[in-house]
Amino acid sequence: ASAAGPLKDITxxxxxxxxxxxxxxxxVDYRSVLTREFDNVTPENEMKWGVVETDRGQYxxxxxxxxxxxxxxxxxxxxxxxxxxxxxxxxxxNNVGAGELRSVVQRHITTEMGRYKGKIRAWDVVNEMFDxxxxxxxxxxxxxxxxxxxxxxxRWARAADPSAKLYINDYNTEGxxxxxxxxxxxxxxxxxxxxxxxxVGFQAHLATQYGFxxxxxxxxxxxxxxxxxxxxxxxxxxxxxxxxxxxxxxQASYFKQLWDGCxxxxxxxxxxxxxxxxxxxxxxxxxxxxxxACLFDTNLRPKPAYTRINP
Ligand code: G3I
Numbered sequence: 001a002s003a004a005g006p007l008k009d010i011t012x013x014x015x016x017x018x019x020x021x022x023x024x025x026x027x028v029d030y031r032s033v034l035t036r037e038f039d040n041v042t043p044e045n046e047m048k049w050g051v052v053e054t055d056r057g058q059y060x061x062x063x064x065x066x067x068x069x070x071x072x073x074x075x076x077x078x079x080x081x082x083x084x085x086x087x088x089x090x091x092x093x094n095n096v097g098a099g100e101l102r103s104v105v106q107r108h109i110t111t112e113m114g115r116y117k118g119k120i121r122a123w124d125v126v127n128e129m130f131d132x133x134x135x136x137x138x139x140x141x142x143x144x145x146x147x148x149x150x151x152x153x154x155r156w157a158r159a160a161d162p163s164a165k166l167y168i169n170d171y172n173t174e175g176x177x178x179x180x181x182x183x184x185x186x187x188x189x190x191x192x193x194x195x196x197x198x199x200v201g202f203q204a205h206l207a208t209q210y211g212f213x214x215x216x217x218x219x220x221x222x223x224x225x226x227x228x229x230x231x232x233x234x235x236x237x238x239x240x241x242x243x244x245x246x247x248x249x250x251q252a253s254y255f256k257q258l259w260d261g262c263x264x265x266x267x268x269x270x271x272x273x274x275x276x277x278x279x280x281x282x283x284x285x286x287x288x289x290x291x292x293a294c295l296f297d298t299n300l301r302p303k304p305a306y307t308r309i310n311p
Contacts (some may be wrong), residue, residue, distance in 0.1 A: 007310055008039040013262065014077055014121075016040025016272030021063035023280055024070060030277065033076055033300050034217070040121070040272055042069045042079040042233070044282075048107060050088040068119055078216065079233065079272060080116065082124035082169065083109050084153045086139035098144040105149070106156045113160035119174065122165040124201060124233070125157045126150055132172055134182030145233065149213055150186070151195045158196040169201030169233055174258075175213030201233035204258055207290065208239050208250045209254065217261040225266035231270035232262050236293035237305065238283045243292045245304075252308040253293065259309045278303075 008015045019041050023030045034041070045051055047062030053059055071078050076270045084105065096104050113123065129150065131137050141149045150168075157166050168187065173180040183200070190197050200223045206212070213219075220230050239247040262268035275281045279298040284291040295306040302310075 002032075004310060006037045007306075008037060010310055011263065011271070014040040014231075014270040014272070015270065016042055016077075016079060016270060017273045017276040018042045018044040018081075019067060020044050020270070020280060021046050021066045022071075025066065029300050030279070033296065034276065037276070038076070040079060040270060041067060041076045042081050044081075044275070045088070047080055047087040047112065048082065048085070049093075050090045052112060053108070054090055056090070056092040059111070059199050064116070068116055070118065074303055076123040078116075078119060079167075079231075079270070080113070080120040080123040080164070082127040083112065083157065084125060084129075084141060084149070085127040086137060086141070087128070089140070093140060100142050101140070102149075102152070105153065106138075108157045109153060110160045113157060113164065117161045118163055120161065120164050120229070122167055122199065123157060124163075124169040125153050125166050126168045128170050129168070130170055130173075130179050130182050131228050132179050134178040151190060151193065152195050154190070154195050165198040165229065166196055167199040167201045167231065167233075169199060169203060169232070171203035171205050172306060173205050174202045174206075174219065175212075175218050176215030176219050180219055181219050184226070186224060187223065187228060191226055191228070193288045197228060199229035199231055199269070203234035203274070204232050204236075206237045206254055206258075207287075208237060208247065208254065212254055213256055216257065217264055220261060220265045220268055224265050229267050229269045230262075230265060231268065231272065232258055233270070234274040235272065236274045236281065236283065236285060238290040238293040241284075241289055241291050248292075251292075254303040255305040256308045 009037050017038050237251045276294050277296040278294050283293045
């Protein structure tokens with residue numbers, strides 16, 4: 001799409017997208033743009049606990065297997081998403097007693113990481129554990145297991161697949177703010193305690209109406225200085241519908257700032273977007289009246305945001 005070549009060839013960072021197994025199977029153009037432009041894949045929903053173990057002890061790996069198989073055949077890396085998250089949990093979790101929850105979480109991590117051992121470059125081990133004010137989210141894990149669940153999860157993850165990079169991942173932590181301060185303090189403590197954490201993921205679900213996150217590059221840099229990799233893991237920039245050239249230009253400048261900030265920090269190893277085409281995006285379902293948040297339009301034509309990154 002660009003004179004310089006596809007996105008994955010203009011950078012030494014991994015360039016990825018969230019992907020849905022059903023679209024990968026049924027849409028030839030979706031699959032071909034993914035294959036051409038990106039060298040990392042993050043399953044959008046297929047590896048989540050509520051999907052892989054809807055009924056207790058009954059595993060369904062079909063979507064996850066299909067995506068991992070695609071990446072193996074096409075030489076793509078995988079970001080596994082996600083092991084310990086308060087959302088998209090199976091309903092039966094409500095019936096797990098406090099006394100058995102710890103072993104249930106350990107088994108989940110061990111089973112899922114074990115299945116794909118050696119095939120996943122990086123895992124989002126703990127996802128979205130903070131509220132926006134920087135306090136710990138009152139998830140089932142926090143309430144029933146206490147603060148130690150985070151360190152436990154990373155230790156179990158390391159044991160399950162020693163070759164995978166282990167990440168903590170969150171949103172609204174891109175800039176300097178109370179939430180990113182809390183995350184920073186936690187990662188510093190985990191490192192001091194020798195907990196096996198390798199990286200911090202910044203989701204980067206941005207909206208033009210809220211402005212670009214202040215102190216973005218300095219924030220990435222301070223995390224990197226703790227001795228961890230950093231990654232942009234779920235970037236998208238939603239705009240009020242319908243798009244027009246002004247909005248698309250603002251969106252382009254946001255994507256470009258995200259991209260440049262990552263490239264200004266040596267330990268920023270990955271730039272992954274949360275979907276690549278406006279044909280399929282979580283945004284309109286969650287934020288009615290907003291959308292068009294991706295680099296390619298519904299017909300898989302590159303948008304101004306794409307061209308700004310890759311002229
Ligand atoms: O698969 C079922 C389908 O069978 C059913 O008919 C349909 C009816 O609603 O639902 C389908 O499941 C939906 C699933 O996406 C697949 O499309 C769920 O309802 C829906 O809740 C789910 O939304 C996902 C969301 O996470 C759940 O919290 C989005 O696709 C996914 O993009 C979004 O991703 C999250 C990251 O994991 C973490 N960071 C934020 C990001 C955006 O919210």
